[in-house]
Amino acid sequence: MIIPPIRFHTTYRAMASLLSPAGNRAALSVLIYHRVIPEPDALLPDVVDAATFTQQVLALHTCFNVLPLAEAIERLIKHALPERAVCLTFDDGYADNLTVAAPILVKYGLPATCFIATDYLEGGRMFNDTVIEAVRRAAPITVSLDSLGLGQYDLSSAAKKLAAIDHLIAQVKYLPAAQRLERINQLTAVLTNEPLPTDLMLTGGQVQQLAAMGIEIGAHTASHPILTQLSLTEVRDDITRGRARLESLLNSQIKLFAYPNGKPNTDYTADHIQLIQDLGFIGAVSTAWGCAHSTTDHYQLPRFTPWAKQPERFIQQLLRNLLRRQTIPSLLTRSINHH
Helix, strand or coil, X not given: CCCCCHHHHHHHHXXXXXXXXXXXXXXXXXXXXXXXXXXXXXXXXXXXXXHHHHHHHHHHHHHCEECCHHHHHHHHHCCCCCCCEEEEEEEECECHHHHHHHHHHHHHCXXXXXXXXXXXXXXXXXXXXXXXXXXXXXXXXXXXXXXXXXXXXXXXXXXXXXXXXXXXXXXXXXXXXXXXXXXXXXXXXXXXXXXXXXXXXXXXXXXXXXXXXCCEEEECCCCCCCHHHCCHHHHHHHHHHHHHHHHHHHCCXXXXXXXXXXXXXXXXXXXXXXXXXXXXXXXXXXXXXXXXXXXXXXXXXXXXXXXXXXHHHHHHHHHHHHHHHCCCCCCCCCCCCCC
């Protein structure tokens, strides 16, 4: 294991304290992950593996104060954050959050929050993972999806399969949910006859295990819809259904929410923010880049993913993100009522 030198610790910790002081001028960085996989995967180049995640956790443990998200929100509102405040979050509810990420977090004593879309528990699979796994199993040839209006794809190498995956996901992502599911099933039938994995997502029992390990559980809807594609009544039903499932599993209140996909204006609006507040959540996270400060709307906290694999570059990117604390124009502007 590569341990960063002492100068790495002291220099970057001092810089973090300058950019993220305690109290009224505090800045809160919230990191977003989805998966942590055991080994690198050519078709998942943006997903961190266990060794890389361990190095990131070590760097965070050394240079920052990692807080549970619920506590961080409460302290942000009260202007009582410590210096160098960071939270770790995971979206969707992947099984490797428990099997790979959680043991590393527990080993180094770092808290985290997992936001879970409950319809995918017990063997479900998200649409993007269906595309990835279908292309993974496809023969290394040129495949025509012209009949589906999706074009032709050269799948002769891992790099070309990755390009096909990115293009296919982009084409179907914002289709209405029923149409997207139909299109995904159709392209899967063309690409492969092999069964696709049914163990990518958590089970209900695994959610309970995560909570027992001290991982905070948050709501992420039931079906992971693009909220702007549904009526407000449908959005409310989906959110409350997902939250109720988690509360039934854990016998405790679910207080935090993550907007599916999470882009302000595109994926959620001010109406959805107000709904989350009305439903009694104490805070919510977006995928807008940046960090939060005392005037940030805690019902749409920005998040950030440093993508560098090397620990020093990882911390440098996190520090650079702290410079975004002055303005976050991508977030929706609304009247904030701090409770």
